[in-house]
Amino acid sequence: MGERAAYASDPSQSRGRLFAPGASPTRSEFQRDRDRIVHSAAFRRLQHKTQVFLHHEGQHYRTRLTHTLEVSQMARSIARALRLDEDLAEAVALAHDLGHTPFGHAGERVLHDKMAEWGGFDHNMQAIRVVTRLENRYAEHDGLNLSWEALEGILKHNGPLTDRQGRALRADKPLPPGLNDIPASADLMAWSYASLEAQSAAIADDIAYNSHDIDDALRAGLIRLADLTDVPLVGPLVREVLERWPDIERSRQAHEVQRRLITLQIEDVIAESSRAIAEVAPQSADDVRNAGRTLIRFSRPVHDAEQGLKRFLFERVYRSEEVMGPVRHSQTVVGMLFDHYLVTGAMPGRWGEAARHAPDRATRARVVADFIAGMTDPYALEQHARLFDGAGQLR
Incomplete structure (x- = not known):
């Protein structure tokens, strides 16, 4: 990486960690964050969690892990072009989905409904719980003990969560559960924007969704390349590829469209972000936080x-019966598991112990949500099959 820009996050100026880990002779603070995330159990479990198509439907569809790796590569590319700290951008990208439930957003919706009485469930806040409380590898503390900047990026990569008085930004969107109870070395300033590194991870997530959900939908036969010729953003690329290489294999045509779509979006982000940064002229990472806008x-x-491409994907892919049929089943699985564990507390190891010693129903419910959110798709299906017969009755 070339010389870091003045507005980039500087690992030597980090606000630190909750627990001092001692100096590292070979790694920056943000490199240590990245490495801790990669070595976590929650990161490994992403391999068996749904992206769009359920894990058991085929080995060539993306999982949360492959999606996360693609996001981290794109975030790093954007960070490098804008002279940001690549390691922090990568760390935030690698951690951004650690709070996802089994079965993707379908599982999240069920947990949110089941937890409504106790503040609901939010996968972004769950990622914070994972890295600050639920990972239990270290002898001296719970969590991964990430830097302030990494925690801030995970929490706010999609933008501020409150106004300066700590109130929700929208009346129809209450504050996520646990926002005021995050162990960190300093206040995470939920009212401000995150670093440019975190913002890079957020937009890389969008780019990955746009590009790779098309690829998986083509593989699944939900759409054909010809269906995309008039779709915003991707349509001109499809027409160009089909005109230039009309006779090559469909898989090669699809890959050519995908790579061109990724390149188009990343190059646009770099050019537009460069203009936005120049307009604001931030001289520090804190200037970015106080800029009042996403840069x-x-x-x-x-x-x-x-946005037009997303509407197409929503109508033709995410709401297709081929996706929604398994989604409905997975929602039933998560709902039945939650109800069972909330009543019985019969979960293995530390989860069952925490449920038995919970001082109230709210604490017990949060333990159940933590346990289920950490499940992989196959493990959730296995536990459901073990506990219930085909009619949904306890065995």
Whole structure:
């Protein structure tokens, strides 16, 4: 990496960790964050968690792990071009989905409904719980003991969560559970924007979704390349590829479209973000936090086209019966497991012990949500099959 920009996060100026780990002779603070995330159990479990298509449906579809790796590569590319700290961008990207439930957003919706009485469930806040409380590898503390900047990035990569008075930004979207109870070395300033590194991870997530969900949908036969010719953002690329290489294999055509779509979006983000940064002229990472706007972004034409592409994917892929049929089953699985564990507390190891000693029902429910959120798809299906017969009755 070249010389770091003045507005980039500087690992030597980190606000630190809750527990002092001692100096490292070979790694920066943000490199240590990245490495701790990669070696966590929660990161390994992403291998068997749904992205869009359920894990058992085929080995060529993306899982949360492969999606996360793709996001981290794109975040690092954006960070390098803008002279940011690549390691922090990568760390936030690698951790951004650690709080996801089995079966993707379907499982999250069920847990949110089941936890409504106790503040609901939010996968982003669950990622914070994972890295600050639930990972239990270290002898001296719970959690991964990440730097302040990594925690801030995980919490706020999609933007501020409150106003300066700590109130929700929207009346219809209450504050996520546990926001005021995050162990960190300093206040995470939920009212401010996150670092440019975290913003890079957030937009890389969007780019990955746009590009790779098309690829998986083509593999699944839900759409054909010809269906995309008039779709915003991707349509011109499809027409160009089909005209230039009409006779090559469909898989090669699809890959050519995918790589061009990724390149188009990343190059647009770099150009537009460079303009936005120059306009604000931040001289430090704190200037970025106080800028009052997102600086890592698409240009307006690409943003509008990207929204059109998302609408297409929502209608033709995410809401297709091929996706929604398994989704409905997975929601039933998660709901039945939650109800059973909340009543019985019969979970293995530390989970069962925590449930038995919970001082109230709210604490017990949060333990159950933590346990289920950490499950992989196959493990959740296995536990459901073990506990219930085909009619949904306890065995």
